[in-house]
Amino acid sequence: MLRLAMTTDAETFERVRGPLADRGVEVGHVRAKERALRVSSGEAGGETAGTAAVDPDEFDGFDVGLVYPTRLMEGAVVDERLGVPWVNGRDAVVTSRNKAGVLARLSAAGLPTPKTTLVSNPVDESVVVDAVADFSYPVVVKPNSATRGVGVATATDLDSLLGVVDYLNLIHDYRATGDKSFLIQEFLxxxxxxxxxxxxxxxxxxxxxxxxxxxxxxxxxxxxxxxxxxxxxxxxxxxxxxxxxxxxxxxxxxxxxxxxxxxxxxxxxxxxxxxxxxxxxxxxxxxxxxxxxxxxxxxxxxx
Structure with a gap:
């Protein structure tokens, strides 16, 4: 029986366990976030000496992982502890998370995508005005790296667009915010x-x-x-x-x-x-x- 590591225990985990077990793949959960993860044992001797002190048995016995953890910092530790290949590794997760990068690559490959412009904060208001000049309202405004529809809004005119951008500017002021870019996209x-x-x-x-x-x-x-x-x-x-x-x-x-x-x-x-x-x-x-x-x-x- 092949052992598959999954770092989510939500709907997908419960749905895939039975069907994959029927096909010779045992699914196990590895918690990658909202916890403490010991990084090293503090002892000489490298990985072998430290392994017993680092979450004993939790990461042992897996042959493959499904998707690299969504939080990349924690993911690096989990990835090292597991020591297995991923169906979708770090590069796949990073690529797909970047909405603008995905649309740029697909457009360059000749695939149809919505008309989209990337704005990289901070910018002057005039940059936003110019960026939306060849769009028709309403437009969609969305953070470049958010998921599940978080932060996505429509703007029906320039004033409402600038109001949404003001909100994004406020959020982007927090130092912990990584990607400070957002998309202006045609509304279908x-x-x-x-x-x-x-x-x-x-x-x-x-x-x-x-x-x-x-x-x-x-x-x-x-x-x-x-x-x-x-x-x-x-x-x-x-x-x-x-x-x-x-x-x-x-x-x-x-x-x-x-x-x-x-x-x-x-x-x-x-x-x-x-x-x-x-x-x-x-x-x-x-x-x-x-x-x-x-x-x-x-x-x-x-x-």
């Missing part, structure tokens, strides 16, 4: 929001994220499941499947959630996620777990 009204899963270069299923009528009537528009939207399994058409696969190929990430926005006349890649939440198996292709288990096994054997 009434776009359908899909999360396609790509496993080892192949489309493996998708969900459509939807708001209920009450949320829509209240003026909400963000389709993040963590913000109350529901995810319904759907069959994407061949162009959408192909776009998701091309996005994963352009980024070189083996296990990827690709967020697609579709209107009556456009289909674009909006974002990607190298730490995708896995939904119920009924919402994916029949071979989803077969492909995932094969990718995990191949990654372990590359060590």
């Amino acid at each position: 009204p009434d776009a359908r929001d899909y999360r396609a899963m790509v496993v080892d270069g192949e489309y493996a299923g998708a969900v459509e994220r939807e708001l209920d009528d009450d949320a829509l009537a209240a003026g909400r528009w963000k389709h993040n499941v963590h913000r109350g939207a529901t995810a319904r399994g759907v069959e994407l058409d061949p162009p959408a499947r192909g776009l998701a696969e091309r996005a994963a190929g352009a980024l070189g990430i083996d296990y990827l959630g690709v967020d697609l926005l579709a209107t009556d006349d456009r289909l674009v890649v909006n974002e990607t996620n190298a730490r995708p939440t896995v939904d119920a198996a009924t919402k994916y292709e029949d071979a989803f777990y077969d492909r995932l288990a094969a990718l995990i096994r191949r990654t372990a054997n590359q060590e």
Whole structure:
């Protein structure tokens, strides 16, 4: 039985344990954040002498990890303690987290993306005015590295845009804030929001994220499941499947959630996620777990 380390114990962990165990992959949780992690034993002799004093047994016996920890500082310690290859390593996590970098790479590869401009704070107000000059309102404003829809807003005119930017400037004043950039992006009204899963270069299923009528009537528009939207399994058409696969190929990430926005006349890649939440198996292709288990096994054997 192959042992897989996962650094999340949320929905995905519980959903994948059974199906992967049926395919010869035992899933274990390794806690990577909101805890104390001893870095060294303080004794001479290097790693061997220190290993017994560093969380004994917790990191032992794993063959492979699924996704590198999202907190990179803690991740470096966990990675060293585990000493295993990752399906999605540090480079994949860093690449996907950078929304602007993803869109720039995909656009350069000829893939359709929303019209987007990156603004790197701090800048004068005039820079923001110039950056939005060739956009039509409303526009979307989003922090470059945030997840789950955190900090994402719409601006209906220049005054409201500058108000959102003032808020971001305030947040960015904190020294602990790393990425101080944000995106100004075209707003696609009434776009359908899909999360396609790509496993080892192949489309493996998708969900459509939807708001209920009450949320829509209240003026909400963000389709993040963590913000109350529901995810319904759907069959994407061949162009959408192909776009998701091309996005994963352009980024070189083996296990990827690709967020697609579709209107009556456009289909674009909006974002990607190298730490995708896995939904119920009924919402994916029949071979989803077969492909995932094969990718995990191949990654372990590359060590």
